[in-house]
Amino acid sequence: MKKIGVLTSGGDSQGMNSAIRSVVRTGIARGYEIVGIKRGYNGLMEKDFIPLGSKDVSDKLYRGGTFLQSARSEEFRTEEGQKKGANNLKEEGIEHLVVIGGDGSYRGAAKLNDLGIKTYGLPGTIDNDLPLTDYTIGFDTTLNVVTDAIGNLRDTMSSHERVSVIEVMGRNSGDIALHAGIASGVDAILVPEQPWDIKEISYKLKDRFNKGKTHSIVMVAEGAGNGEEIAHMIKDHCGLDTRATILGHIQRGGTPSAFDRVFTSRMGHEVIRLIDNDIYGVALGIENNDITYHRFEEIFEAHQPPNTKLYSIFGDLV
Amino acid sequence: MKKIGVLTSGGDSQGMNSAIRSVVRTGIARGYEIVGIKRGYNGLMEKDFIPLGSKDVSDKLYRGGTFLQSARSEEFRTEEGQKKGANNLKEEGIEHLVVIGGDGSYRGAAKLNDLGIKTYGLPGTIDNDLPLTDYTIGFDTTLNVVTDAIGNLRDTMSSHERVSVIEVMGRNSGDIALHAGIASGVDAILVPEQPWDIKEISYKLKDRFNKGKTHSIVMVAEGAGNGEEIAHMIKDHCGLDTRATILGHIQRGGTPSAFDRVFTSRMGHEVIRLIDNDIYGVALGIENNDITYHRFEEIFEAHQPPNTKLYSIFGDLV
Amino acid sequence: MKKIGVLTSGGDSQGMNSAIRSVVRTGIARGYEIVGIKRGYNGLMEKDFIPLGSKDVSDKLYRGGTFLQSARSEEFRTEEGQKKGANNLKEEGIEHLVVIGGDGSYRGAAKLNDLGIKTYGLPGTIDNDLPLTDYTIGFDTTLNVVTDAIGNLRDTMSSHERVSVIEVMGRNSGDIALHAGIASGVDAILVPEQPWDIKEISYKLKDRFNKGKTHSIVMVAEGAGNGEEIAHMIKDHCGLDTRATILGHIQRGGTPSAFDRVFTSRMGHEVIRLIDNDIYGVALGIENNDITYHRFEEIFEAHQPPNTKLYSIFGDLV
Amino acid sequence: MKKIGVLTSGGDSQGMNSAIRSVVRTGIARGYEIVGIKRGYNGLMEKDFIPLGSKDVSDKLYRGGTFLQSARSEEFRTEEGQKKGANNLKEEGIEHLVVIGGDGSYRGAAKLNDLGIKTYGLPGTIDNDLPLTDYTIGFDTTLNVVTDAIGNLRDTMSSHERVSVIEVMGRNSGDIALHAGIASGVDAILVPEQPWDIKEISYKLKDRFNKGKTHSIVMVAEGAGNGEEIAHMIKDHCGLDTRATILGHIQRGGTPSAFDRVFTSRMGHEVIRLIDNDIYGVALGIENNDITYHRFEEIFEAHQPPNTKLYSIFGDLV
Structure with missing residues (x-):
């Protein structure tokens, strides 16, 4: 049986709980085991793992923040920290890791992917500052x-x-x-x-x-x-x-908007589909109202041009 | 100077006021004259026209409903009614008409377009039941x-x-x-x-x-x-x-969501751009996060398939 | 050590959870033991009792409804039911019972008081239809x-x-x-x-x-x-x-208003003070911005005159 | 026919508009003329007076702030300024003045009362820091x-x-x-x-x-x-x-709470009743759930003791 880890990293954003819930519920529907990792990469260092069942995410859909909590980890920034993280996951039999966070969190996820953990990034940041997705979670x-x-x-x-x-x-x-x-x-x-x-x-x-x-x-x-x-x-x-x-x-x-709840429900579902199809090392996004994915490298290289058109629309409205 | 009429028709939806405001403000920025038509096609029958300046839409952005009001018109359903409507517009020198409403309102707009008024449909219905747009206004x-x-x-x-x-x-x-x-x-x-x-x-x-x-x-x-x-x-x-x-x-x-306000602001802007480019007889939509447009006939012929994928995603979340 | 039972009965109202929390926390601060009774008098019949600690009420302050739940009990309406209720409490060593509900719930509380349980009524009804209190919980x-x-x-x-x-x-x-x-x-x-x-x-x-x-x-x-x-x-x-x-x-x-939360926090506190002073068989209220109490009989006999003055104030405002 | 002036002074608070509305509507129902004074005592100095009819307050009940606006006036703090204010009112035939504001505003109102204008204070401050009223407007x-x-x-x-x-x-x-x-x-x-x-x-x-x-x-x-x-x-x-x-x-x-709207509606009504009964030089309050009034001097001399009881209730809830 596949074992899937999930963590939230960096600043929290509204909808993270809904994304976790979708990974948990859809994963369980496929017969997978889901493990929550507390306080971002910090919990990965300290093996702060908790099993997540369907009921554990019952009341989470409409709550902001992240019940798995989030924190910065100095240790994980080092090469040793990253190796330790990968090992901690392997020791638990966790082959897949879902990381919900922003650019910095994605970089950590990419490192773990290089170290043999199959990782998936979900764009969890209110700033909408990630490329190759029309919206980020919480925006x-x-x-x-x-x-x-x-x-x-x-x-x-x-x-x-x-x-x-x-x-x-x-x-x-x-x-x-x-x-x-x-x-x-x-x-x-x-x-x-x-x-x-x-x-x-x-x-x-x-x-x-x-x-x-x-x-x-x-x-x-x-x-x-x-x-x-x-x-x-x-x-x-x-x-x-x-x-x-x-x-x-x-x-x-605040409680996540309907849009953020539906969008993250779709993303969590897509993560499980990717796992089923042995696709990994990717970050998910929403483009053209579809859930899409791109390799981490693509994300890191992509340039997000400023929305000059919207800025000029604003100019005519004042 | 171009004269542009705008009306809301059918059931009201949150964001209609924001759409009107954008048409008014962007139109005025281009030097056009904007005329509000009260109570949908009803006001068109009765020549219930009011000039709309920048200040008239000042306080409207965050209000639900439509300050131009909306109502059904039996008279406009008849061929004579439609001719009368087109004549009333021509008498006022109104060459362009923006109709914000649902499918029934679009059909009226298409008739007026056939009668020589350059018309534009905006998808104003909370039901999200119009094709060739990912979202309708108020949804x-x-x-x-x-x-x-x-x-x-x-x-x-x-x-x-x-x-x-x-x-x-x-x-x-x-x-x-x-x-x-x-x-x-x-x-x-x-x-x-x-x-x-x-x-x-x-x-x-x-x-x-x-x-x-x-x-x-x-x-x-x-x-x-x-x-x-x-x-x-x-x-x-x-x-x-x-x-x-x-x-x-x-x-x-309720007050329109940020999404509905931005989306309608963009649509109103696009209407004016279409007028500038002498494109007409079209309904606008949002597709792939872009404001798009299609001829009314396309809309009437299009089939909107049910979102079976989202329904099946739901099935795994319960 | 004193053992205090608490139940909610009749239709739920916003602020019931806050009242329970105050009884629990203030009671524990005095060294008392608090027992929650589930689903109103129903749980009393079935001895559906749960111990309530400080943490059990942690997240309840801002939630509407009642986490102890509420339901009607046909059995408790009978004399035998009432005796059974009193016995069930006595068997658990529960001498004091706090009943949060409306007029019907108060009548049950008065019966239990006659049967040797020291009872306290809190006005839990959104209708504001209880006498000798300016406001009821949730109004x-x-x-x-x-x-x-x-x-x-x-x-x-x-x-x-x-x-x-x-x-x-x-x-x-x-x-x-x-x-x-x-x-x-x-x-x-x-x-x-x-x-x-x-x-x-x-x-x-x-x-x-x-x-x-x-x-x-x-x-x-x-x-x-x-x-x-x-x-x-x-x-x-x-x-x-x-x-x-x-x-x-x-x-x-909806979440209880600040008023309902403060007011119920004060009421829960007063219940414990009354217990400390061996006063019982009373319903609490808020009068003159003070928490007051009256014997159940007084409540049952009191007549609440209609607010004709406020009605006439309305007449001048239209 | 009596002419009644109304102004808001000091920091704005939610419910001021509702109070103005009640003075206007109840006054008009009695056959009085109501005059709004803009930007507090500032507008009094500059004779910035506007007649207020029933329709002028139509949309105001649910809006925060004060549509009459508020500002500080250095000039009115001087004795000459106060005399000028009283004269400006007399010249317009305004015998009664309703001042909605806090302690500083009350002091100005008391001065005008000494100068022959019949004045009424309404406790408009979110801080709840006025004596002889259980609540202030907006609290x-x-x-x-x-x-x-x-x-x-x-x-x-x-x-x-x-x-x-x-x-x-x-x-x-x-x-x-x-x-x-x-x-x-x-x-x-x-x-x-x-x-x-x-x-x-x-x-x-x-x-x-x-x-x-x-x-x-x-x-x-x-x-x-x-x-x-x-x-x-x-x-x-x-x-x-x-x-x-x-x-x-x-x-x-934010929009005023139901409590603030009802309470201010009652206060505005009471102001008109006091005018009818030739009572003046008073500030209104709510005590014992009744609208009460006290002479300004009483207010200035009164001491509002800190709510130590509520503070100690809090101590038991933590």
Whole structure:
């Protein structure tokens, strides 16, 4: 009987639990044994393994975070750590390993694959910063969380004739800022992939207040700049009362959206199909509304171009 | 200067306002004049036209429903009605018409196109029952609304050892039931596209209660059967306390999801691009994460196969 | 060491879990032993007892329903059943029993008190239909759930120029309809405690549509009439398109409000204080923002006058 | 015909719009004229007055913030400013003024009352830091917002074995922290009214992690200390990974709770009743579930004792 390990690594994202559940339930339906590895590669080092049955994932579908927990492991970054990890899996008879996480987690998975463990990557990061997939796990939920938060802020902000600068996650990718910014009808979006000019933005905001607007929102991806600093700069340039809100961990929170639940249910199912077909060393994605897979090397080499088209669509909506 | 009319027709769906806003704002950015037509084809009959400026759509992005309102028009179903509609538009100098609605609304739009009005269909229906688009406007929001409602029901239902039968919308398409059912971790899904056997379902439910489950949910698309009747049938077959909940109009409610807002913003933008390129007589969709378009005839001839794969994925998750 | 039993009985309400948690945690802090009784008086008949430790209530605070579950017991309604219940408790050394439920549950608790068990009633019903307490457990949450549901319905309803009749819970008490109706800005409220004239209401609704309103809401407590029937009557009287929505079990759902959590936390604490002071045979309430208690007999004799003042306040707000 | 002015002053709070609506609608029902004053005392200085009809408050009931807006006025703090304010009102024939705000706003209202304007204070502040009222406007909503935010954070936080320090509003009053902390089942609450020892707290948190807990929350009122600093101190004392979240403006956001809507509807009604009875120079409150009023002087002299009982109840729940 095949034994399949599953772990979540890096920052947690909404939908990870749903992905685990799908691997567990679909795997069990095929007669496989599923082993949960706690706290990412950390648990791999310490053999913190737990058997996962159908009931263990019963209440998990609608919960954010990851019940297997996640943590960084310094040890696993070393070559010895990786060998130890592979050995620990082999000793338990675990031939297949599903790793849910971002780019760093994929690199670890690729190493284990080289060491003889058949590994599968699932794109678990809210930032949408992985190539060869249209969406990453948690991205859709995070957009809804950010959009709801701004919806709640709007009335209080417009009570005081203020500019609100809202800083959202995204160190390398402005996708959260761009999508949530469009969805929230903000007045300016600052992303790391696009140049911006604070003078020009400040001038436009001022112009809008002069024309009767009582409130403006500037959305900032953390990779584009610091929310507090940008708020100060805007205030300096146009004199408007400007406040920064750093959304922080709230963005990782909340119950996964229906999209993230269905999408991860499909991905978990596909992992088991790949195992059945002896395909491995791959990361899964969703492309063209289909679950697809690519070799890890392809992912590492791929370049994700910035969504300039969506950025220009935004320009016409303001 | 081009004059573009826009109307919403048929049942409302979350995101219609966002689509209108995008047509208005992008159109104005191109120097076009936008005219809102109230209450669907009804307002077309009565020349209930209102000019739409940028500010008229300011507060609409995050509101469900359609501020242009929607209604059925008997008159427009007749040939004379359609001619009158085309004439009313021509008299106002409206050459282009954007129709946001479902299949019936598209048929009206195609007629107007034949009568010399350049028309564009946007898939406005929560049911996801239009071909040649992966998603319809409001479908994603409705899935979240249904999933949230079931999340809220779960604790109260499990307090009483009950089977809950939940009837959702979808006369011809089981997509809401299928997606929201997977997202909610229900125990059975009844859709019009798949055969089902109430005895078998009842037997499985009973079996699960015998194994210690305190609550089961059966999801029913309205096209597959009546929720109340199915609840009675289950009770008769297995003796479990079974209650039906008809979600009703709540499914059309709520603020549009980030997905529906971004998607409709992109669609509105694409409509204006098509107008710029003198392409017309088409309905827009989202395919492969791109905004696409097809001639109305293609849409009418297309067959949307049931999502049997997703249905079988569900089978392994229960 | 004192042994305290706790059960939930009748329809569940949001906040029951929080009340149980407070009894458990505060009791344990005093060195007492807490025993959960499953499925209301049913579990009392069958000695379905489980020990409750601090961790058993860890994740319960924010969950609706009752993890001890609830059910009706025919056996306990008989005198023998009640004696059996008292004996079952005595055999386990359970001297004190906390009963969370409505009027029927209180009557059972009073019987057990007469049979030598020291009992305590907590007002667990969303209907707010218990005397000598300003609020019952779950009432505040239910108001928020109903108000949110109507907020979500408003945009879709106003898209179609309709009258919405919304039926909410409350067989004997119109409190949910009255409070949620004021909170939702509805146009008419029908409660069992007040006479109403469908002709007059229909006339007013028609008048408002004539003056430009696009949507009206009529709130109906189930004790005042059937939502579907009232919708038909309104349609007959004024010709407006009228739709009924029966909110149903959704009203019992959702995570308890902060108010219900704090209030039940205080109540659980007070139960333990009463046990410490050898006071029993009482039901607790919240009056004047203080947790109070009254002998069961007082509760049974008390008359709760209808809130005519709030009803007249509503009259001026429409 | 009586002319009644209404303004909102200081920080906005959820329910202010509902209070304005009730003053407007109830006043109009009595035949009075209502005048809205924009941006607090600022608009009073600049005679920024707008007539308020029944329709102007139609869509306001479920919106947070204040559509009359709010701002600080330096000019009104001076004696001349106050005289100017009184004169501006008299010139418009406004004899009665309703001021919705906190302590500072009340002081301004009292000055205007001394200058011959009949004034009424409504307790508009989320902090619950006004005496002689059990609740202030927006407090209940804010508790729900904070409790929901923590609910959303819980799963992501527990994915990483962390201590979360959550800073909430309350410069002088720990009421938000205390109530929302109990409602959220946090592990420690730091309020300005109670001494706390970071060593002792850190020790307890460490102890709990040693016993298997994966996540702890420390709630901090801003008046008790800075969230970031407290997070550092905890980390220093016990070595646990500790993160601070400053909830910020989100706490003022969101649609008002049913409680805040009903309560403010009642208050607005009572203001009109007081006007009818020629009572003035008073602030309203809710005590014993009744709408009450006290002379401004009483409010200024009253001392609000800290809720030590609730704090000790919390101690037994952890």
